[in-house]
Amino acid sequence: MVAIELFRPGDELDSHKDDLWNVLQLTDRDFVPKLSAREPTTLGELKPSKVVFQLPIEHLDFLLQLHVFIAISEGKAVGFLSFLPGFRHEVVPSLTSCVLIDTVAVIPSFRRKGIARDLYRALFASPLFQSYDDAVLHTWSTNATHGVLIEELGFEKIRIIENERAPGIHTEIWTRPTKPNPFEDD
Numbered sequence: 001m002v003a004i005e006l007f008r009p010g011d012e013l014d015s016h017k018d019d020l021w022n023v024l025q026l027t028d029r030d031f032v033p034k035l036s037a038r039e040p041t042t043l044g045e046l047k048p049s050k051v052v053f054q055l056p057i058e059h060l061d062f063l064l065q066l067h068v069f070i071a072i073s074e075g076k077a078v079g080f081l082s083f084l085p086g087f088r089h090e091v092v093p094s095l096t097s098c099v100l101i102d103t104v105a106v107i108p109s110f111r112r113k114g115i116a117r118d119l120y121r122a123l124f125a126s127p128l129f130q131s132y133d134d135a136v137l138h139t140w141s142t143n144a145t146h147g148v149l150i151e152e153l154g155f156e157k158i159r160i161i162e163n164e165r166a167p168g169i170h171t172e173i174w175t176r177p178t179k180p181n182p183f184e185d186d
C-alpha cells in the first residue's frame with residue numbers, strides 16, 4: 001500500500017528532507033542530465049531563485065522551496081512529485097496563471113506499479129493546483145517512459161529547445177490546462 005501525501009514548503013517539508021534525499025540519491029542518474037551535475041537549462045534559468053544545479057544538495061535545497069507530494073510505502077519514501085504554484089513562464093509568456101511541475105521521481109524498485117500516475121492523480125485532485133489555469137513541465141526528448149504518461153494525461157508538447165540537455169537530446173516543454181481533471185472518471 002502506497003500513501004501519497006502533500007507537504008508544503010517550510011517546517012512541514014523540511015521534516016521530510018531525508019526522505020527526499022533518499023529518493024534523489026536512487027534516481028539522480030536517471031535524469032538527463034543527472035540532477036547532481038545539472039548545468040543551468042532553460043528551466044534552471046527560469047526558476048525564480050535562479051538556482052544553478054551543480055551539486056545534488058542544491059537540487060534538494062531547491063526542492064525544499066516547492067510543494068511536494070511524497071509517495072510513502074511502509075514508512076519509506078519511494079517517490080515524489082514537486083511543483084511550484086504561481087509560476088511565470090518566461091519562454092511561454094502566455095502561461096500567466098500556471099503551475100510548474102518540477103520533478104517526478106520513483107525509485108527503481110517501485111517502478112511500474114502506478115506510483116507516478118498516483119502522484120499525478122493527487123496533483124490534479126489538489127485544490128491548490130486546481131486554483132491555477134495551466135500546468136507546465138519540462139522534460140528531455142529521450143524520456144519515452146515519462147512521455148507516454150504525460151501524453152496519456154493530455155499534456156501537449158509546445159516547444160523544443162534543441163540540444164539543451166546533451167548533443168541530440170532536447171528539452172521539451174509540455175503544457176495542459178489544469179481542468180478537466182483527467183482522473184475524474186476513475
Ligand SMILES: CC(C)(COP(=O)(O)OP(=O)(O)OC[C@H]1O[C@@H](n2cnc3c(N)ncnc32)[C@H](O)[C@@H]1OP(=O)(O)O)[C@@H](O)C(=O)NCCC(=O)NCCS
Pocket residue numbers: 027030031102103104105106107110111112113114115116117118138139143144145146148149
Ligand atoms: C518516469 C517515472 C517517474 C515513472 O514512474 P512509475 O511509477 O514507474 O510510473 P507508473 O508505474 O505510474 O507508470 C505510468 C505509465 O507510464 C508509462 N511507463 C512507465 N514506465 C514505463 C516503462 N519502463 N516503459 C514504458 N512505459 C512506461 C506507462 O504508460 C505506464 O502505464 P502502464 O503501467 O499502465 O502501462 C520513473 O520511471 C522515474 O522516476 N524515472 C526517472 C526520472 C524521470 O524520468 N522523471 C520524469 C521527468 S521529471
